[in-house]
Amino acid sequence: MTDVLTWTVQQRLELEGRAELLRKELSGIESQLARLEAAEVVFGQWAEATDGGRRSSGIAEPEPEPEPEPERVVAGPGAGGMRLVPDRSEGMGVESLTPEYRRIMEIVAGRRVR
Structure with missing residues (x-):
């Protein structure tokens, strides 16, 4: 059972x-x-x-959104592959560098910068 x-x-x-x-x-x-x-x-x-x-169908198609204006680009040093520092060669001194890089070199070398 x-x-x-x-x-x-x-x-x-x-x-x-x-x-x-x-x-x-x-x-x-x-x-x-x-x-x-x-x-x-x-x-x-x-x-x-x-x-x-x-x-x-009588249904209005939506207006396409306007293309955004291209952003203006200002080329400065270092932009688009521009070289900021020249290739090093024998006998080359700090004077061939830009002022900003000269200051960096002076700091690295331990000189005082005003």
Whole structure:
């Protein structure tokens, strides 16, 4: 007698689990179906209004946004690959550097700069 009761309970639990999965699947299918039905209605209205796409729908197209003005670029030392420091060669002194780099060299060398 307990075997029949155990089997019945197991079957019921298994079927409840399957039924829950099927309910979830059915809910997803119903929502897809509702979206497709809405799309059919909208497309049907558009087709009627435009004679199947042969006429304009009368809906104004949005104006394209204007192109932004290009940003002005001012070329200064070091821009676009300009060299700030010349290549070092034998006998070259600090005097060939720009004033900013000369100051850096003086600081590095430990000299006082006013």
